[in-house]
Amino acid sequence: MNEKPKKIVLAYSGGLDTSVILAWLKETYECQVVAYAVDLLKTGADEVIVEDLKEEFVRDFVWPALRANAIYESSYLLGTSLARPTIARGQVEAAKRMGADTVCHGATGKGNDQVRFELAYMALEPGLKIIAPWRIWKFRGREDLMEYARSKNIPVPVTKEKPYSSDRNLLHISFEGGILEDTWKEPPEDMFVLSVSPEKAPDQATYIEIEFKDLGGRNGIGRVDIVENRYVGMKSRGVYETPGGTILRVAHMAMESITVDREVMHIRDGLVTRYAEMIYYGYWFSPEREMLQAMIDETQKTVNGHVRLNLYKGNCMVVGRKSESSLYDPDFATFEGDEVYNQKDAEGFIRLSGLRLKIARLLEQSRKTRE
């Protein structure tokens, strides 16, 4: 970046990092800085609210990913990965409205978030300059920030330092770093925010019929503790709480089990690894994500109906599913005769399905005999 920025829109969270960044930007670039804050949280709205993107977040990011049952490395429901493009899109639109030429975020230089923010900026408005202070300045950690803040009289939020960092939005809360770095140690129980432990969950099961409400936390559902692969190339341990998302995903898969064709489901399932990877890596605004989304949305035309779940001490068990569009009909599947399925057909089916295996073995045997 050769030219000096004239007006910077900073993705502002209200925490220590972005508070310091705000001051540092003004000092370093001597230009106007706009703090852009979004509300993806249900609570905490009383702190700083500039834009409430909860509806956009759910409608444009969470639902599309849920339609794919998207999950990263079999575990992570992508709560942060979906929030970042939501914020970036809002920030880019704000930058355009306000005539800013530069955008800025507070993500560090070793994580996934920097990629998610900046790929979104590049895809949506490539003319914007990007400042990522953590990759530029000399500060190396919280201590440096605190000292700088003191020396510059920057008011910083008075939060107790926690032995890990966390990020929360409507869909989940994530934890990483600090004491979590030892993968042989269990996370401390008082770290968790959205869910009780299964041990402390009610002793009675809760049955719900899904109308897609956020009921999971009190039953101890949706905790995940994994070592995951970051896009920037190293492994990292993360702990997540996603109670509502977990329940919705289980319910959605149960709904699909009676309404989606077998081949459609298997082909889609084989692509979910790739789809979740795209989201995790930061490629939400990309033609490849849109391409897969077009396919995934096509599979959902018949997915409607009701699912009943038993929530009990960390378990989210499907106990019933029914649908007007059901492809399941016990008359076809049971062992009694029916008109659609003739048991004798199975002989021909098996004989031709196995023909290539049979031919291969016959030819092999005849070669051995000749030798």
Place this chain on the structure above:
Amino acid sequence: MNEKPKKIVLAYSGGLDTSVILAWLKETYECQVVAYAVDLLKTGADEVIVEDLKEEFVRDFVWPALRANAIYESSYLLGTSLARPTIARGQVEAAKRMGADTVCHGATGKGNDQVRFELAYMALEPGLKIIAPWRIWKFRGREDLMEYARSKNIPVPVTKEKPYSSDRNLLHISFEGGILEDTWKEPPEDMFVLSVSPEKAPDQATYIEIEFKDLGGRNGIGRVDIVENRYVGMKSRGVYETPGGTILRVAHMAMESITVDREVMHIRDGLVTRYAEMIYYGYWFSPEREMLQAMIDETQKTVNGHVRLNLYKGNCMVVGRKSESSLYDPDFATFEGDEVYNQKDAEGFIRLSGLRLKIARLLEQSRKTRE
């Protein structure tokens, strides 16, 4: 089958169906019938034992599938799908030893098991004739069998009729049919055999460090209730208990999370759908399963170490993992500076990763401007 069989090897379970089949074969074909029984169960060995294949079952079928984290339609751990080729292989070998020209099984004409048995027969010894009585005779259900047994004085096992059918082996027990056909109804608690319900599981968590023992059932782990897609073309509801297999799979995935390369894991994960499909459909003895197995086994060279799990009321939670071959090193992943990772590298990484997105948008914008 034009020629009459001379000697038939029947896959014999000791239940009503195969007891009747044995008599029916002798009456219908007037030839020798050998009852081939295998023991894939830990208990019940006192009933009929001809061949104990438990070790082969685990070593040659269960472990290879576990190495892939194989799971069908995100739920089913393939307990029966893995047992069928085990039995079929033993049966074919027995047929060869005894000079039999025909093999026979008691699977019905609407299920997956007929396919699994017969594809294995065809792949292993295509010269054998195959008899599948349920697709040939006139009997339509249990009542017909009982009547035939009475009229022929066939001794049948005196078991109480259950309102569902089940199949058990060392890895799991499955339930289907009867009262389970209504997908809106929860299975009755007294149906389950290997696991208590989460509600009845101990109130204290059990911590285990995996040495791969079968500890799961008492903690209510491993129950699955799904509507699945049969290979023969219809949807079917199945309920499964696989306590040990579930724990092993969770532990294996946690072990892989610190020992397997990111790209290796993602590519493999994208193929597990297809691999599990092969096993479920009956293609264990096929070149395509062997091809994927060669790839999967290649990925496991570094998968060793220890995993610690918390088992509590249906939950199987990973709380620790460590390995001599670990690729996880907190020094690389944390936010402090280190020698391997330079935060400034991230800028170039992101700028080139997003270059195609940026170019596409720039060209689109310049076209719009020209118009």
Place this chain on the structure above:
Amino acid sequence: MNEKPKKIVLAYSGGLDTSVILAWLKETYECQVVAYAVDLLKTGADEVIVEDLKEEFVRDFVWPALRANAIYESSYLLGTSLARPTIARGQVEAAKRMGADTVCHGATGKGNDQVRFELAYMALEPGLKIIAPWRIWKFRGREDLMEYARSKNIPVPVTKEKPYSSDRNLLHISFEGGILEDTWKEPPEDMFVLSVSPEKAPDQATYIEIEFKDLGGRNGIGRVDIVENRYVGMKSRGVYETPGGTILRVAHMAMESITVDREVMHIRDGLVTRYAEMIYYGYWFSPEREMLQAMIDETQKTVNGHVRLNLYKGNCMVVGRKSESSLYDPDFATFEGDEVYNQKDAEGFIRLSGLRLKIARLLEQSRKTRE
């Protein structure tokens, strides 16, 4: 089929087989038989025309497959595979219009066409009964048919017997069987219909700028001679001439090379094997084909422009491509400096792209040192 059919719609080609089938149906079932003939050929329309489906064929079947660059086993452009669902759809609609309860086709019991016809019937109107004479009657070949025709005074087309069978439509002509069964022998030159051999093609190259016209045959383009895998389980040799389709596919791929995003292209390419398989196997009217089609069509939004080709003696060489929607800009790709791409970015890109490889080796080396 227990009930006798009342009215049968026969997919009628005018050849020996369907001429005999027509008579045989009347004799065997004593019911009304409607001959349903379609015209997918450019010429030959003067023989029997009931319905001209050339436009539907191209618009609803050929173009969608071309958008995917669909090809079976790297060679076959699916000319017959696309024609069968076209005919079946027309036939089913005719059956409904005429109140017929049964449909019939003349495909043999060992090929792919029977599957393609019948899966389409089942998917479109599962209530129709299906008669496949070649799987029912006693006749085993052409000789039997000729004799039956003579004995019943059935007028049969007086065509010279060829030492192979062939099938032609607007897109291609295929050859199989007879002298082609020996895979070590080259097909005779006088067999080919739509294309001259490269040796006999004009000595001057023809340059065309694609406006999607059928110019290929005179330049010896589009011949394929392969051993392919049939869906029913055996390998089979087929020879095809698809001059126009080959040129269109080459041109389409060149058009995509400057207008389609890299990731979109690679992901799509990885699915073409599966997409072509679906068409070849007969699953045109299936939710899985529609699902992939939705994705493929999404990729085509920007595919427009001009391609120039050199057609010369069997070669179809792209010599120019340009587009209003081009993503190619020599300013980005050349080795001189520009504003979008900073060469220094490559260092960070490579360092992070290789980080996991570096870490794995470093940890391996440090383990070896410790030992």
Place this chain on the structure above:
Amino acid sequence: MNEKPKKIVLAYSGGLDTSVILAWLKETYECQVVAYAVDLLKTGADEVIVEDLKEEFVRDFVWPALRANAIYESSYLLGTSLARPTIARGQVEAAKRMGADTVCHGATGKGNDQVRFELAYMALEPGLKIIAPWRIWKFRGREDLMEYARSKNIPVPVTKEKPYSSDRNLLHISFEGGILEDTWKEPPEDMFVLSVSPEKAPDQATYIEIEFKDLGGRNGIGRVDIVENRYVGMKSRGVYETPGGTILRVAHMAMESITVDREVMHIRDGLVTRYAEMIYYGYWFSPEREMLQAMIDETQKTVNGHVRLNLYKGNCMVVGRKSESSLYDPDFATFEGDEVYNQKDAEGFIRLSGLRLKIARLLEQSRKTRE
């Protein structure tokens, strides 16, 4: 790189760039520089030979890729992509032997080669420092280099400047840049080195029976002219001549067509896009390439036999294939009856294969009736 390098091993080609780089390294770092040159060319060995890696190149890189029929974006046979890891491996081994701490290459900062060299260095010996002069120095093109060479009295090779750059090895020659940047213009005929144009090829066809010799160039085979997607994010036009490789690939695919199982082939084909991408992007020395290679090599156990080809004016046509391990047997595929295949089996096969399509339509129709 904070510390100064002590000894640098430069991948030296003998051209202008690396001649200047050699002098520049000595001037800039004041340390020992070793010129490491490899011979991957058949001719030209009289110029500079330090190490002859032709056998390693073919055995360890070209053959493994050929076993996969690897091709990038349906066109490019990866000649350069395979040469780079060959050189890098030799260079790293030389660096170790000579106690060097640094490696250097002459690839520019906008291409794929820098990535291929450096990922290989990182994977094989992460302790080595890497210098990429084109990303460091001020020179922007050939003119700057010539001037610097003159000012420093660096002897540079006296080659006529060509209006494009090229790279040649045993497998292929590639051309890019300069006049090739206009994708609407055909490359000039006098640019090509390994192959005559189809127009100038002999008027008689050459028949060969593959014993894997390099016979292609004189028949005008193996030219490719594409716009391809670079790993660093932009599209680029490349022209390639790979006569021998093209013939080998065609022959190999024909050999596989009669010796490889259908499912094995289709699954493998679906992964070739990804495998070729890995090689093109520079990930030869990666666990994911090794994983796919293990699978691919497993598929080749039965691939042996003879293929006969007709080479004529750019065409490489398979006219015969035979093998001791052939899975093709005309007795199975022809329309006459045989013992392995019973035509009646096809009915059951089709009825069950289409069952899910039939059920879906039946349920849809019954819902419509009820409404």
